[in-house]
Amino acid sequence: MAKKQQLRILCPNGHLGFAPTKEESFFIGAATRPDYYCCDSGSDDIGPAPLGADKSVGMYEWQKHDLELMLVKAREQGVPMIIGSAGDTGSNSRVDLYVQIIKDLAKEHRLPKFKLAYFYSEVDKAYIKKKMEAGVVIEGLDGRSPLTLEDLEKTDRIVAVAGVHPYIRALEMGADVIIGGRSSDCAVFAAPAIWEGFPEDLAYYLGKVLECASFCAEPYGAKETVIGTITHEDVKVTAMHPKQRCTVASVAGHAMYERSNPYYEYVAGGMLDMTHCRYEQYDEKTCRITGSKFIPTEGKIKVKLEGSGKVGEKYIGIAGIRDPYMIRNIDRVVEWAAGQVRETFQGVDYHLDFKIYGKNGVMGELEPVKEIRSHELCVVVEGVAPTKKLAEEITLMGTRQLFYARLPEVKGTAGTAAFVVDEVLPATAAYRWTMNHVIPVDDPMELFQVKMIEVGGDE
Known part of the structure; x- marks a missing residue:
């Protein structure tokens, strides 16, 4: 494909469906005709119960509302829409729920045919057990010990956290809409930027700054739309709400919050190094960022596993x-x-x-x-x-x-x-x-299989 000079991604909500997206700033952003509509829909901040019980924490009506806003505008403009960690946990049933909502919305709005890709993230305990019996060490994160067979047996449900790879595969297959299982927050936004030919160093920062939507803006206001723009030299993020601004303080503060080392963040497949990031006020509502660096994991690729037990x-x-x-x-x-x-x-x-x-x-x-x-x-x-x-x-x-x-x-x-x-x-x-661990894999797609269906039209 021809090399693009910039790519613009709209993010309407820091956690799709957790509370409804605010419509005013969404439509302001949509009117600028972004290249992608992307949103993360999950988090482990909600605790282990939703994963273990296999349920959503967001109301069905809120989830449908947010998906409808994005789908209708994305199809109207003929640009891709990407959702990660479907239904809060990214479990198989939550992916199926979102796929069905997209089907229902396509029928309700009489949308022309489009390609819907999706992938699951659940991992069978038998697969993990076989790996462990073969001598594979499932390393713990955040001070946890390596996984034991005892903790594995106490686990009711496991999801693997996808990186950019299944999203890129779906885009390669021509997907118009992608519903992802459990995923790294950054990956949902970094994947299209990487696929379009932009540097990983900047693409992963783009994901970091967009993942929580208007949390990177001031004054504080959740569920408002922001747009991230990536070039081959920088990332810019712009607040869409009339009274919000993305400033040096708000963007840098968001990028460095909630971590013991505020300059590094683990993302699937590597580490985002923000040590040398430079923040500049580009215009009244926009902050410009340069200097981020993505450091790939050495050796085998490791995929994060999240497990919950009753x-x-x-x-x-x-x-x-x-x-x-x-x-x-x-x-x-x-x-x-x-x-x-x-x-x-x-x-x-x-x-x-x-x-x-x-x-x-x-x-x-x-x-x-x-x-x-x-x-x-x-x-x-x-x-x-x-x-x-x-x-x-x-x-x-x-x-x-x-x-x-x-x-x-x-x-x-x-x-x-x-x-x-x-x-x-x-x-x-x-x-x-029961599990906050990483498993080594030979292929980053080993735990994820992308499926494609046609939706809309005469369906």
Whole structure:
């Protein structure tokens, strides 16, 4: 293909479907006719429960809303649309959900035929076990030990985190719309830039700056559209909301947040080095970035694996406390309640947690508080056990025993001391991350197979 001098990618939302995309800035961006519409739809920030339970955390209506905005404009303009980590987790069922939504929207809007590519990210435990038995070490990330067969057996669902490779393969196949399984956030945006011939050094930074959409702009405003422009020399990012700007401070701050080393970030297939990035104010709403570098992984390619395993069923209880004496002695109150549960359920495998909100106006504390100045506390009680009945019983007892705490200097009833919810609420089952590891592969496409179908037209 002819070498392009620049490529413009519209990102409408930092997490598609988590909350609805704001339409005003989206349509402002769409009116500039970008080359691609791309959006990430997943994260491990939401915890292990959605993956383990195989569900979305975003409402179906929100997901459809965001996909509809992108699909209609992308097809109207005849440019590709790319979605990564479908349905929050990128599991197979979430990919199928998004594929079906695209089919439904194509029919609803009577869109002409187009090519829809998709790929799955789930990995079978038998595949991992076979690798381990053959001597392959599945290395842990963030201080974790290598994967053990015991942790593998405790895992309910595994997804591999794709890099740019399946997206590039889909573009090579002529895809108009791509629905991806679990993916590196950067990959969704870096892939089309790399496929169009732009440098990896800049393409991965483009992905980094676009992945959270308007989080890289100021003043703060989520779910607003930004457009990233890549050339062979730089990356520029522009806010579409009339009152937002992408500034040196907002873009650099976003690029370096939430990491122990703010100048490096692991991306699938390598490391993004931002040590020598230079940020300049290009115009009122645009920041220009140069100097980023992508460092490929040496040796075998390693693919990240995320695994979730069920711990037990969960219930939630809520208690409000206003009595000054109980508030001053809240730690004793909580210990009394926990002790009563321990006494009653000896030998039972359970977990009980009390989260105290309102100590001096904040949630909990980092250090012991000598004097609690709050006039009211909220205690959230979380109980986890092997069965729903047992989880409900443990949580209910833990919550009600707050009311019955035996404190010194209390004479007679403490009936006005606390209001305790008389029922507890069922919650999503408790899960834990069993896998945050990397597996070496001979081929970056080893865990991903791209499929293509035709959608629209007379379907």
